[in-house]
Amino acid sequence: MMRSISTWVAGLIVLIGCSNQGPDTGAGGTAASTAAGSGAVTVGLSISTMDNPFFVALRDGAQAEAKAAGINLITVDAQNDAAKQIAGVEDLIQKKVRVILLNPTDSDAVANVVKEATAAGIKVISLDRAVNGAEVSAHIASDNVAGGKMAGEFLLKRLGGKGNLVELEGIPGSSAARERGEGFDSVIAGKPGVKLVAKQPANFDRAQGLTVMENILQGNKDIQGVFAQNDEMALGAQRAIEEAGLKNVVIVGFDATADAVAAVKAGKLAATVQQKPELIGKMGVDTAKLLIEGEPVDRNIPVPLALVTQ
Amino acid sequence: MTARQKETLQKYGPFLALIAVCIGLAFLSPNFLSVSNSFDVMRQVSINAVIAFGMTLTILLGGIDLSVGSILAVSSVLAAMTMKGGHGAGLAAGIALLAGAAMGSLNGVVIAKGKVAPFIATLGTMTLLRGAALVLSNGSPISGFPSQLFAMLGGGYVARLIPVPVVLMLAMFAVFWFVLRRTVFGRHVYATGGNAEAAKLSGVNTDRVQILVYTVSGAMAALAGVILTSRLDSAQPTAGAGYELDAITAVVLGGTSLAGGRGWVFGTLVGALLIGVLNNGLNLLGVSAFYQEVVKGSVILLAVLLDRGGKT
Numbered sequence: 001m002m003r004s005i006s007t008w009v010a011g012l013i014v015l016i017g018c019s020n021q022g023p024d025t026g027a028g029g030t031a032a033s034t035a036a037g038s039g040a041v042t043v044g045l046s047i048s049t050m051d052n053p054f055f056v057a058l059r060d061g062a063q064a065e066a067k068a069a070g071i072n073l074i075t076v077d078a079q080n081d082a083a084k085q086i087a088g089v090e091d092l093i094q095k096k097v098r099v100i101l102l103n104p105t106d107s108d109a110v111a112n113v114v115k116e117a118t119a120a121g122i123k124v125i126s127l128d129r130a131v132n133g134a135e136v137s138a139h140i141a142s143d144n145v146a147g148g149k150m151a152g153e154f155l156l157k158r159l160g161g162k163g164n165l166v167e168l169e170g171i172p173g174s175s176a177a178r179e180r181g182e183g184f185d186s187v188i189a190g191k192p193g194v195k196l197v198a199k200q201p202a203n204f205d206r207a208q209g210l211t212v213m214e215n216i217l218q219g220n221k222d223i224q225g226v227f228a229q230n231d232e233m234a235l236g237a238q239r240a241i242e243e244a245g246l247k248n249v250v251i252v253g254f255d256a257t258a259d260a261v262a263a264v265k266a267g268k269l270a271a272t273v274q275q276k277p278e279l280i281g282k283m284g285v286d287t288a289k290l291l292i293e294g295e296p297v298d299r300n301i302p303v304p305l306a307l308v309t310q
Numbered sequence: 311m312t313a314r315q316k317e318t319l320q321k322y323g324p325f326l327a328l329i330a331v332c333i334g335l336a337f338l339s340p341n342f343l344s345v346s347n348s349f350d351v352m353r354q355v356s357i358n359a360v361i362a363f364g365m366t367l368t369i370l371l372g373g374i375d376l377s378v379g380s381i382l383a384v385s386s387v388l389a390a391m392t393m394k395g396g397h398g399a400g401l402a403a404g405i406a407l408l409a410g411a412a413m414g415s416l417n418g419v420v421i422a423k424g425k426v427a428p429f430i431a432t433l434g435t436m437t438l439l440r441g442a443a444l445v446l447s448n449g450s451p452i453s454g455f456p457s458q459l460f461a462m463l464g465g466g467y468v469a470r471l472i473p474v475p476v477v478l479m480l481a482m483f484a485v486f487w488f489v490l491r492r493t494v495f496g497r498h499v500y501a502t503g504g505n506a507e508a509a510k511l512s513g514v515n516t517d518r519v520q521i522l523v524y525t526v527s528g529a530m531a532a533l534a535g536v537i538l539t540s541r542l543d544s545a546q547p548t549a550g551a552g553y554e555l556d557a558i559t560a561v562v563l564g565g566t567s568l569a570g571g572r573g574w575v576f577g578t579l580v581g582a583l584l585i586g587v588l589n590n591g592l593n594l595l596g597v598s599a600f601y602q603e604v605v606k607g608s609v610i611l612l613a614v615l616l617d618r619g620g621k622t
Contacts, residue, residue, distance in 0.1 A: 075598065075599060081551070087590075094350060094590075106546065109546065112541065133543070
């Protein structure tokens with residue numbers, strides 16, 4: 001008997017939970033009716049994981065913009081699991097949202113469900129990570145090439161246009177490493193006073209950034225500037241440079257993690273390039289709105305970056 | 311109410327709860343009861359249900375299988391590597407299932423012959439096999455399989471309506487139902503789980519039963535891995551993490567006792583559906599991801615807690 005009571009109670013709890021939560025979560029409007037889908041336009045957002053502050057910020061940006069635009073935004077969390085993401089996107093398709101903002105857990109694994117959405121007449125916009133193997137209406141991500149350029153220009157300015165530079169690269173073949181490197185290299189290429197004395201991968205890892213920089217310093221201590229393609233490597237390199245007793249080396253990182261921003265404030269790093277996840281979310285909602293209104297949108301929408309300096 | 315009526319009500323409690331939740335959701339969300347949504351939910355449930363059918367057997371024995379998520383990953387990677395090697399869907403699925411069974415039997419042998427507690431043994435293989443999946447795949451996903459037949463396993467439809475994974479799930483349910491209800495092996499599982507000593511004394515080869523049960527659990531995890539790989543068109547070495555807990559939840563919600571010897575596979579199917587319906591319904595209602603976890607956890611806790619209370 002107890003079990004049947006328990007399961008009934010459990011069912012009841014769910015229903016109470018639902019009816020309490022439903023209206024609150026819709027970002028658009030104030031009336032409960034928006035959540036039921038009458039009136040306001042509904043847009044879905046599938047986030048790869050809410051365990052990472054970067055993606056939480058992305059969600060917050062989208063949520064705020066949706067509220068301002070009177071759009072009802074439904075967010076589903078994939079918890080870094082491709083299967084959970086597919087289930088969530090299918091639920092959004094069933095919900096008949098107009099546009100799905102998709103932040104893939106894995107670029108390859110979401111192709112099938114993007115096709116499903118397209119077949120159901122729902123437009124898909126990819127955020128931060130691209131989709132391989134299926135067409136999306138637009139891809140919105142940080143402009144890593146511009147970020148690399150920004151870092152290069154900052155280094156040149158601080159060094160007065162001359163000096164020996166080191167570049168620490170991320171995981172070979174990853175899009176972030178490729179694009180950040182491309183931007184940086186394009187700025188320093190052909191500058192007469194500048195010499196790139198070493199360009200080696202340290203796989204976005206702090207410990208590897210330390211050892212790779214140590215090895216470089218074994219061969220050449222005459223170094224004025226370092227560009228690391230992420231902050232972890234920059235902080236590792238900073239450690240190696242400090243231990244080698246070198247002063248006045250200008251180090252630039254990428255990502256503006258909390259550690260790196262603190263290091264910039266303390267004068268250990270010169271700068272770090274900051275991505276703007278809130279802006280990615282906001283631009284996602286803006287682009288969704290354009291699609292719903294039948295306006296044309298760009299296939300590739302780069303999101304600007306900022307430079308954090310002391 | 312007679313004792314018999316009480317027992318019947320207790321047995322079908324989870325099923326009634328599922329119906330109650332469905333009725334509630336049908337009123338709250340206009341999309342919920344549509345045919346396409348119903349099949350979507352069942353397809354989403356199929357992977358967990360298939361794993362949970364195998365898990366039902368291990369729990370009926372009073373054991374547990376924590377390694378199912380890792381077995382799923384290894385099988386998935388092996389199937390992908392087979393296809394990347396230029397072989398067909400049949401061979402890929404066959405190798406995955408055999409590998410799953412082999413990994414499961416390793417669990418069974420360690421537990422039955424090595425006299426290691428199932429929790430510890432499968433905790434060990436869970437970690438070991440996750441490592442194996444990463445080693446085999448070199449840590450990165452293997453994606454893009456040309457075989458149309460393989461794509462059917464996760465993404466195809468029977469009669470243009472029923473998703474293939476749902477058919478596979480229902481077929482497996484029928485097999486498990488039959489084996490547990492109608493075969494000697496099924497009776498031996500209940501007997502061993504209820505009282506291993508007594509079963510042994512009455513001539514049941516309990517070691518053999520244990521090894522077989524863990525082998526089946528491994529094979530079911532591999533089947534789930536094949537479905538998932540097909541569905542994603544990608545094998546991910548990190549896939550399946552946490553799936554053991556989803557499967558255990560389905561089994562326990564379905565009324566199978568963690569102490570062993572008591573339970574049924576119908577309850578597991580209902581338990582898996584209940585979780586799937588909750589996930590789907592909460593998404594359709596637009597409930598925030600954070601609150602969803604709170605709601606699901608409360609449901610599990612309440613169902614199990616009150617269930618335990620009734621036993622004392």
